[in-house]
Amino acid sequence: MTDLLSAKASTRQRHPRTSSARRPSLKLPAGYVRSEYGILLRKNWLDATFHFCSKGAYDHFLADFLRYQQQPFAMLDIGANQGLYSILAGLNPNCQHVLAFEPVSSTFSLLTANIAINGVEGVVQPMKAAVSLSTGKASIAKKPGHSGAASLRTLPGWFRLTETIATLGPEALRELLPANVDLIIKVDVEGHEHTVFKALSQAGILAHTAAVFYEVNPEWSQETALKTLLQAHGFTGFTRTSSRPCHDVLATR
Numbered sequence: 001m002t003d004l005l006s007a008k009a010s011t012r013q014r015h016p017r018t019s020s021a022r023r024p025s026l027k028l029p030a031g032y033v034r035s036e037y038g039i040l041l042r043k044n045w046l047d048a049t050f051h052f053c054s055k056g057a058y059d060h061f062l063a064d065f066l067r068y069q070q071q072p073f074a075m076l077d078i079g080a081n082q083g084l085y086s087i088l089a090g091l092n093p094n095c096q097h098v099l100a101f102e103p104v105s106s107t108f109s110l111l112t113a114n115i116a117i118n119g120v121e122g123v124v125q126p127m128k129a130a131v132s133l134s135t136g137k138a139s140i141a142k143k144p145g146h147s148g149a150a151s152l153r154t155l156p157g158w159f160r161l162t163e164t165i166a167t168l169g170p171e172a173l174r175e176l177l178p179a180n181v182d183l184i185i186k187v188d189v190e191g192h193e194h195t196v197f198k199a200l201s202q203a204g205i206l207a208h209t210a211a212v213f214y215e216v217n218p219e220w221s222q223e224t225a226l227k228t229l230l231q232a233h234g235f236t237g238f239t240r241t242s243s244r245p246c247h248d249v250l251a252t253r
Contacts, residue, residue, distance in 0.1 A: 049148035074178035079188035090120030103130040103165035132167040151190035170202035182210040191220035
């Protein structure tokens with residue numbers, strides 16, 4: 001496997017080489033803002049996740065990791081939301097393909113608009129579905145004003161809104177697996193992580209994966225179980241991006 005950890009945040013001062021087809025326009029189109037990560041985002045002022053993305057509230061670890069990959073790679077962005085990381089990956093000329101999974105209709109519309117305005121529609125494929133253990137339908141809970149809080153886990157009563165969404169199970173996922181290229185997976189699914197990992201395992205995808213980036217929240221994450229499952233598939237490095245209880249982990253071989 002490629003030494004993916006060579007793309008560290010210490011190189012942030014450099015700018016990735018991008019082809020003209022994958023370089024976002026310098027002109028700011030009406031209805032869009034340029035985020036602190038450099039990409040264009042459709043204005044969505046009433047949504048907390050939009051503010052996090054536009055103002056650069058997330059650390060730059062994963063952003064830089066995707067920007068500075070030096071070898072061909074593909075990405076599964078599971079919980080893509082409005083497309084921040086899918087687009088950053090797609091702007092890297094070494095990126096062969098991105099599957100961006102976002103099941104919520106309103107957020108999916110923003111995702112597709114952001115993919116198009118950043119010129120990566122030939123690389124980033126939006127998937128209006130959630131990853132789960134079976135292909136079918138499910139009810140997802142949504143939090144008004146915070147698209148990133150949508151979840152398939154059981155949630156408190158103040159998550160009053162629900163939506164019926166499509167799910168893709170292991171057999172459907174197996175058909176989507178990019179071949180003969182290092183695979184990077186990002187998982188941000190608000191408590192559905194262990195189910196996603198099991199689906200990826202059953203699909204045979206983890207065996208072909210070089211790196212997995214996932215969120216850990218002590219309120220709902222099964223951190224030990226997630227690490228154990230990844231270790232069973234040959235992952236040996238687990239890099240925390242923060243010492244805080246809520247943090248992200250980069251698992252590598």
